[in-house]
Amino acid sequence: MILQRNSIMNINPSVNVHPHSHQTAWTAPYSTCEGFFTAQWHDVHPQYWNKYQVWEWLQQFVDTNQLDASCISFSEFDITGERLCSMTLQDYTQAAGEVGHILYNSIQNLKWHGNYGNPVLQSLNVVIKTEQPDHSSVTPWKESGYLYEACYDDVYDSKLYCRNNLSVTPIHYTTSSTYPESEVKKSQVYPQRTGSKKHNPRGTHLWEFIRDILLTPDKNPGLIRWEDRSEGVFRFLKSEAVAQLWGKKKNNSSMTYEKLSRAMRYYYKREILERVDGRRLVYKFGKNARGWRENES
DNA sequence: CCTGGGTTTCCTGCTT
DNA sequence: CAAGCAGGAAACCCAG
Numbered sequence: 001m002i003l004q005r006n007s008i009m010n011i012n013p014s015v016n017v018h019p020h021s022h023q024t025a026w027t028a029p030y031s032t033c034e035g036f037f038t039a040q041w042h043d044v045h046p047q048y049w050n051k052y053q054v055w056e057w058l059q060q061f062v063d064t065n066q067l068d069a070s071c072i073s074f075s076e077f078d079i080t081g082e083r084l085c086s087m088t089l090q091d092y093t094q095a096a097g098e099v100g101h102i103l104y105n106s107i108q109n110l111k112w113h114g115n116y117g118n119p120v121l122q123s124l125n126v127v128i129k130t131e132q133p134d135h136s137s138v139t140p141w142k143e144s145g146y147l148y149e150a151c152y153d154d155v156y157d158s159k160l161y162c163r164n165n166l167s168v169t170p171i172h173y174t175t176s177s178t179y180p181e182s183e184v185k186k187s188q189v190y191p192q193r194t195g196s197k198k199h200n201p202r203g204t205h206l207w208e209f210i211r212d213i214l215l216t217p218d219k220n221p222g223l224i225r226w227e228d229r230s231e232g233v234f235r236f237l238k239s240e241a242v243a244q245l246w247g248k249k250k251n252n253s254s255m256t257y258e259k260l261s262r263a264m265r266y267y268y269k270r271e272i273l274e275r276v277d278g279r280r281l282v283y284k285f286g287k288n289a290r291g292w293r294e295n296e297s
Numbered sequence: 298c299c300t301g302g303g304t305t306t307c308c309t310g311c312t313t
Numbered sequence: 314c315a316a317g318c319a320g321g322a323a324a325c326c327c328a329g
Contacts, residue, residue, distance in 0.1 A: 205303070239317090252305080258317080263304055265319065280313075280317055 046110050049081025055219050058103075085111055206263050207272050209246060210234075211285070211292045232285030232292055239281055 049057065058077050076095035077084070084107060093100035204212065213220050214234055223242050227233040236242055239257035247255025264283060267273035271286040285292050 250304090255305085259305060259307090261318075262306080262320085266304075268319095275318095278313085 044081075046081045046107055047085050049084065054079060054081055054084055055216065204249075206246065206260065207267055207285075207289055208291070209249060210242070210264075210283075211289065213242070213245075214292065227282060229294065232289070233276060234283060234285075235279075236281040236283075 046057070054077055087095075087104070087107075089101055089104045091100075092104040096103055210224065213224050214226060223238050223245070224234055224236050227235050236257070239261075243255050243257040243260045244253075246260055247253055264273060267286070267289075268275055271288045273289065274284040274286045276282040276284050290296065
């Protein structure tokens with residue numbers, strides 16, 4: 001059983017690593033989504049990233065550091081890796097404000113010290129850790145009720161960076177919710193933790209993955225669409241394509257919408273999603289989902 | 298090694 | 314009939 005699973009899930013590295021290879025099983029059915037099914041950004045030198053890999057890297061950066069998606073204008077990074085590598089620090093700060101120089105250092109680190117083919121996303125954090133000024137005088141966000149955090153150590157400074165400049169609105173959970181309770185515990189543990197262990201190494205959670213597709217329309221080739229933006233209602237247009245994209249992210253080629261939707265249904269109980277009765281492929285963000293509102297920052 | 302969170306996989310039954 | 318939806322149950326994976 002395990003062997004079978006592994007044999008299915010492991011994608012041949014020789015297919016993925018080559019920067020110009022698009023001969024994966026993902027390419028053919030969704031040719032309109034060029035770049036969506038190629039090697040992941042951390043497998044390839046940034047110089048050879050396509051636009052999607054640049055987007056992946058950015059998304060990973062935002063997710064890993066739990067930044068608000070509005071911190072960075074994704075449209076400013078609708079570029080290839082070649083262009084990304086040639087951008088100056090000024091270009092980065094122009095495109096991403098205060099976060100720009102962290103991104104710049106991250107990409108410099110990847111350019112010169114990247115470990116391609118290794119899924120460990122160290123460069124995202126190492127640079128941040130070494131490049132930050134002293135924030136000892138700054139009030140930590142955790143004390144202001146900002147509870148939903150998946151990464152608490154290395155990237156702490158970058159979060160401060162973003163939030164100090166964007167005045168993020170904290171979210172407040174009810175005591176009945178089990179999900180935030182665990183996050184509270186993590187927050188309380190944070191001051192004791194100084195190590196470099198990463199939380200959520202598999203990347204974003206499913207709902208965040210969905211949210212980020214919705215938030216980057218220029219990278220969303222008709223996969224999911226807002227039905228009611230202000231209410232957080234959205235609909236899957238290409239359910240199987242989204243499932244495959246999710247599977248791609250999790251290195252699981254057997255992902256289907258049926259399985260993805262089961263995971264989505266688990267979110268109802270945690271109030272990350274709310275049921276939308278009678279409408280197929282339609283979901284609604286719940287009160288424990290954050291980062292999807294237009295003016296949430 | 299153990300545990301818990303977050304899925305992933307499979308399944309049965311129901312609905313559109 | 315096909316495609317989705319609802320959840321239960323169990324397995325899996327991984328960080329702590």
